Amino acid sequence: MLILSPWSKLIILFCGALFVALTIIVVVCLVSPFCPLHRLLPANARLPYETVDKKKKKKSNGSIYAGEPVELTKLNTIAQYDYGSPLSSFVNADNGPKSPPPSTIHGHRRLYTIDSSYSSMSPTTEAGSRPHSPTSTLVDDDAQSVSSPPSLNSSEIIPILYGTLCVSFRYETKEDSNVGRMIINLIEARALTGREYHASSCDPFVKIVLLKLRTRLRRSRSHYMTLSEFQSQTVRHSKCPYFGQTFAVELTKSDMKDCALKFIVFDRDKYANPTELGEAVIPLNDIQLNEVSESEPITFELQESKQNNGELLLGLSYLPTSERLSIHVIRAVNLKYETIANNIDVLNLEVRILLLHNGKMIKKKKTPPVARTNNPSFDHTLAFDVPTAQLDHVIFLIGVAHKAEAISESDDGLLDKTTRHDCFIGKVILGSCVTSSAVHHWQAMLHCPRQQVTSWHVLR
Numbered sequence: 001m002l003i004l005s006p007w008s009k010l011i012i013l014f015c016g017a018l019f020v021a022l023t024i025i026v027v028v029c030l031v032s033p034f035c036p037l038h039r040l041l042p043a044n045a046r047l048p049y050e051t052v053d054k055k056k057k058k059k060s061n062g063s064i065y066a067g068e069p070v071e072l073t074k075l076n077t078i079a080q081y082d083y084g085s086p087l088s089s090f091v092n093a094d095n096g097p098k099s100p101p102p103s104t105i106h107g108h109r110r111l112y113t114i115d116s117s118y119s120s121m122s123p124t125t126e127a128g129s130r131p132h133s134p135t136s137t138l139v140d141d142d143a144q145s146v147s148s149p150p151s152l153n154s155s156e157i158i159p160i161l162y163g164t165l166c167v168s169f170r171y172e173t174k175e176d177s178n179v180g181r182m183i184i185n186l187i188e189a190r191a192l193t194g195r196e197y198h199a200s201s202c203d204p205f206v207k208i209v210l211l212k213l214r215t216r217l218r219r220s221r222s223h224y225m226t227l228s229e230f231q232s233q234t235v236r237h238s239k240c241p242y243f244g245q246t247f248a249v250e251l252t253k254s255d256m257k258d259c260a261l262k263f264i265v266f267d268r269d270k271y272a273n274p275t276e277l278g279e280a281v282i283p284l285n286d287i288q289l290n291e292v293s294e295s296e297p298i299t300f301e302l303q304e305s306k307q308n309n310g311e312l313l314l315g316l317s318y319l320p321t322s323e324r325l326s327i328h329v330i331r332a333v334n335l336k337y338e339t340i341a342n343n344i345d346v347l348n349l350e351v352r353i354l355l356l357h358n359g360k361m362i363k364k365k366k367t368p369p370v371a372r373t374n375n376p377s378f379d380h381t382l383a384f385d386v387p388t389a390q391l392d393h394v395i396f397l398i399g400v401a402h403k404a405e406a407i408s409e410s411d412d413g414l415l416d417k418t419t420r421h422d423c424f425i426g427k428v429i430l431g432s433c434v435t436s437s438a439v440h441h442w443q444a445m446l447h448c449p450r451q452q453v454t455s456w457h458v459l460r
Contacts, residue, residue, distance in 0.1 A: 162278035162302040163192040163239075165206070165263055169298075171253075171289040182251050182289070184208060184261070186232055187297055188242045192277050195267055196429045196436065197395040198359035203268040204241050204277065205234040210249055211281075213258040224260065234268050256284045265302060271354055271361065272399045273309075273424035275460055278302025309426030309459040310335035310374070312351075312400060315381075316430070316445040317452040318391075325386045327353060328379075328452060329367050332400055335374040335425050335459070340402045347402060349376050349425075354397040355384050362394075369403050391446065392432045399427035400459060426459025 004012075170183040186206055195201045208231070211224035228249045235241035251259065260283045266274040280300050288295060315328030329351045341347050348371045355363040363384060370376035386394055402423045430438050432446075441455040 160304070161191065162304060163265065164190045164299050164301050165265065165280060166190070166297050166299045167263070168294045168296065169287055169289055170294045178252050178254075179250050180253065181248050182256075182284075183294070184230075184247045184249070185294060186243045186245045186247070188240070188244075189265060190240050190299075192239045192241075192265060192267075192302075193435075194239060195269070195359075196275070196434050197356055197397065197431065199435075201237065201359060202239050202277075203234055203236045203270075204238065205266055205268060205274075206232040206243065207264045207266060208232075208247060209262040209264070210251075211260045211262055212255065213260075227259070256289075259284045263302075264305075269427075271356075271397055272401075272427045275427075276305035276307040278305055305460070307426075307460045308336075310400065312398070312426075312428060312457050312459055313454060314398065314428075314430075314441070314457060315452040315454040316441060318386075318445055318449050320388055320449050323385060323387050324383050325391075326381050326383045326452075327396065327398070328381045328454075329353075329398075330379060330454065331375070331377040332459075333375045335376075335400060337374050337402065337425060340423055340425060344374060345372055347372055347374065348404070349373075350401055350403050351378055351380075352399050352401050353382055353384075354399075355386075356395040356397055357390070357393060395429060395431040395434070397427055397429055398457075400425045428457040428459060 166187040166189070168185040168187065170185070171180055172183065173180040186208070189204060189206070192202055192204055207229065209226055210228040212227050214223060214225055230247040230249075232243050232245050235243065260281050262279065262281045264279045265277045267277050268274050280302050282298075282300065287298070310332055311334060312332045313330040315326075315330060317326045317328070318324070319326075332349075332351075335349070337344065337347055348369045350366050350369040352364065352366040354361050365382045365384070367378045367380040367382070370378060384396075402425065404423060428438055429436065430442050432439065432442055434442070438457055441453065441457070444453045444455075
């Protein structure tokens, strides 16, 4: 029988403990990336799920987990990398969303870039300025993706038509006077674009502005100054309205070479301010005026509207389980308030959100008012119950309005007819069937449920 001395027993126990310790160290280094010896292991010796775990735990500067706010431009970059084209290209001809590849839908959680617009809302931000606008870097529907194959008709540019306007002119001279009268005969308009949230409806009217070129001695940001303004009657429910109205303005022949007529076609909105459908500027030098009879009718095409009443930063998110759509009204900048208020001290601004279905209002909510600034910060969230099946059929009209003391509401919840048009500064339309670039923001929200997607919008 083997008899061990006390020292031999201690050596055996020490060797056993050392073996167990080494085994534990090796196992820990294989499993945990925090072990200092982990970096010395070859790549193929590491566990296969380590890479995925590392990506989930990685939190570098400017990255957050899913569920946090995400800018529309950053979301476009991810879609460009995964799908081969930005989110704007995932729209059918009928404005319906396309399905991305199944492998990307059921993939693991992805890291998104943090919304820089929130960090810019600090007190040090200069009044009137705003952070980098996501809409300014959106890839247009016609733009070619880097990774997508070139289109066969990529060289062809399809023009966008905004309708036509038909007018005629006549100039009447007075005896023993330099001043004459220019007669403007507004005849009709054709093929006007419909209302954004109800394409078959349109209540157009025309605003005529006589402009005069400023002299070099009177420097100004605007090249023209306004001499006279006229407005036609409103023709209801017509995309091809007949006006048949005549307007007269006194003007000398010498001034005509420096003057121009600006025609702006509006759609009178039932719920907000009128929307510009198109405009055209005609120099009077280019018109052959007849003193005996009217000139031949002139038909000219309307150009894209340049209406810009400020910008509004919105965040959209949709929860499929509770079927709730939330609109986070963050802030607005550079609001054009001159048409509704004499000075900035009387401004009392609020954002009104109307939920529409087939052109009819279903629900209306508004934010608390913010006074005495044209760069208000609202930071208020309004939630609406919208079933998933109705997401392609509802429209949100979001308007920035001046809440005056004299404005009262009627029994149907709408503003009084005499004041409800004048109190709105501008609006933006959101939905799957809108024709403006705002549809990209809506589609991004649908592609990223349970996440807030933010984007700037031009108020019109």
